[in-house]
Amino acid sequence: MTDSKSVKVMQNIDQAIEVMRDAGKWLAESGKNPSEWWKLENLNSEFLLQYAKPEEFYVATVDDKPAAAAILQFTQTGQDWQNVDKDFLQPALYIHWLCVHRDFAGKNLPKIMIEFAEKLAQKNDVKLLRVDTNAEEMKLRNMYEKLGFELIIIMKEDYRKTALYQKRVKWGV
Template identity: 35%
Template structure:
């Protein structure tokens, strides 16, 4: 397994994985991802914030990161954190606990970038995802009603989100 930045050649595969993930979400949850703007992902790629996990010469999983997420994390955004968004797994690789692999990678990434927390959010109150992320080492911080979603992807509009974080200890 190898983790590296995505590049512009990956953009069609990233969107294919997003569509597969959205289709899966529609079978399980009332809230699902909207169609994301290609410009959003292109910017993340250009800024080295879009990631891929390669397994058997295949993009097995993708996700995005940022160091700033004020509309979701509000006053907590002042904390030094890496935020993980839009984890999407290739269907042939589901069940491989890629979140655990992402967590291990993110711990090192956070340390290298002098961040104290790894954070992620999900839209809604989803007991299955809450249990999964807490088993993966995240602390569930509770639900938060978003106040200002202008400019965020459509699934955040008027949403309540589940917030998760993991504190990183420096050696």
């Protein structure tokens, strides 16, 4: 476990992409058959900036080393929640590409990133965190559920089933 006091979370596109590339490499090498979003050839600023602004890339560092990353967005660009919201889009903070550098696996960093996202949502008066993941990846789904996310729907997409999760932001945390 990593002491949350030794972790700093900040905006940094280059370090965030470094962590994402490490995660993508591990996915490919471990035979997990990553989606196009996690293929190494797509984990670069040219590709990712089609879906996110530079200031939406966050990295957690441990002893100044990039350890975890995520894209945090207040706009729905990566996944379609219209099946859930219908015509009443809910204000939410959307979490994409949440990952941990392999050197820091098992150190509780997803929890630290989600806590940071909650604080960012609070600061912006947003009451929901939302994530999506491959519905077949039970380890990831279990992680989100342990972090307080509730499964909302499983949708069939062109190439996979996607699990949509959301979490109500706790106030005063």
